[in-house]
Amino acid sequence: MQYAIEVSKLRKSYKENQVVQGINLQIKKGELFALLGPNGAGKTTVINMLTTLLKPDGGTVLIQGLDVVKNSKDVRKKISLTGQFAALDEELSGLQNLILITKLYGYSNKKSSSIANELIHSFDLSEAKNRKVANYSGGMRRRLDIAASIVTQPEIIFLDEPTTGLDPQSRMQVWEVVRTLLKSGTTVLLTTQYLEEADQLADQIAVIDKGTIIAEGTPNQLKASIGEKTLSFRLAKSYEPKKIHEILVEKHALKIIEDENPLVFKIPVTKTRLANDIIDTLLNHAVPIEDFTLSDPSLDDVFLALTASKQEETI
Structure with missing residues (x-):
């Protein structure tokens, strides 16, 4: 061709x-x-x-x-x-x-x-x-x-x-x-x-x-490359991002994407049912979640996930 x-x-x-x-x-x-x-x-x-x-x-x-x-x-x-x-x-x-x-x-x-x-x-x-x-x-x-x-x-x-x-x-x-x-x-x-x-x-x-x-x-x-859904959650108050990463990586081996808003985090999930487990884990560790949503991934999520992966490779 x-x-x-x-x-x-x-x-x-x-x-x-x-x-x-x-x-x-x-x-x-x-x-x-x-x-x-x-x-x-x-x-x-x-x-x-x-x-x-x-x-x-x-x-x-x-x-x-x-x-x-x-x-x-x-x-x-x-x-x-x-x-x-x-x-x-x-x-x-x-x-x-x-x-x-x-x-x-x-x-x-x-x-x-x-x-x-x-x-x-x-x-x-x-x-x-x-x-x-x-x-x-x-x-x-x-x-x-x-x-x-x-x-x-x-x-x-x-x-x-x-x-x-x-x-x-x-x-x-x-x-x-x-x-x-x-x-x-x-x-x-x-x-x-x-x-x-x-x-x-x-x-x-x-x-x-x-x-x-x-x-x-x-x-x-x-x-589709980053997951079936994207779980987004917003915190009620400031919380150390490193602690959230430690909690979810240790429990679920997940990749967490930080947003421009320091209170907002996004997580690509390959299985919808995993979203419920993630929220339960965060609440059990007293993470102050204000609200959360589960939606189809957007290109915004894709770009944030891809660039985050690229940065990790260069560290």
Whole structure:
């Protein structure tokens, strides 16, 4: 099978800092592949190498079978990149921005106007098409930016954290734009630090942390990998986390995931009935539990579990 994107042993360092460490990826045509990770994980560096903006230190990247180093000009004809910040002229209207970009690609005045108006309609910007971009909301800017990136109908589009800084409603509007791209058969590689975003959109997810892929699969596969359920409990008052770890590791040999909230703890459980035993054990040791819930694991739980495991390996 020829993949839309095929990455093998990709590496990039800045002096002593290894930003990307031997990454392998295979992305099928027409799917949305999400590269999920926190700030500083190496996501943007990977995107820059895949889009010919940055030369790898090692490994290979094939885009539709073309090497990004040896065939960079041909690769650029097949791809488009939307970065984290909108690349638009704020003094022009939305329609004028799109017309300008299509003309830069060599289209005639008539064709440029036709393409621009079609994109304005498709991305639900008709009412604001003659308004200056400076007066657009964040969500409108992102939609216009994505529209601008597909005027040439690229086979592959790279979206590097396209919803960073947007409010929830604007993020959902961008999600609808991405779904429209997928329906047209476009291959999408999305980088994001938002777990919900990857869960909503992705066919496949690779979790990247400190420049390495630590897990890969469909959203459901990743959730299933840490357990059938997630037990979450909140303490009524501060309690030494080390003691909770000692109690549960000694009794049940469990892995405990600490939350950003120091009073909240999460435990992946392979069997639902184990949750009851865990709560009983904690109460018997006078751990001040305020409340607890048992739910299906989320990608948030997956990421916390995976990164916690990675940290343990390096200690």
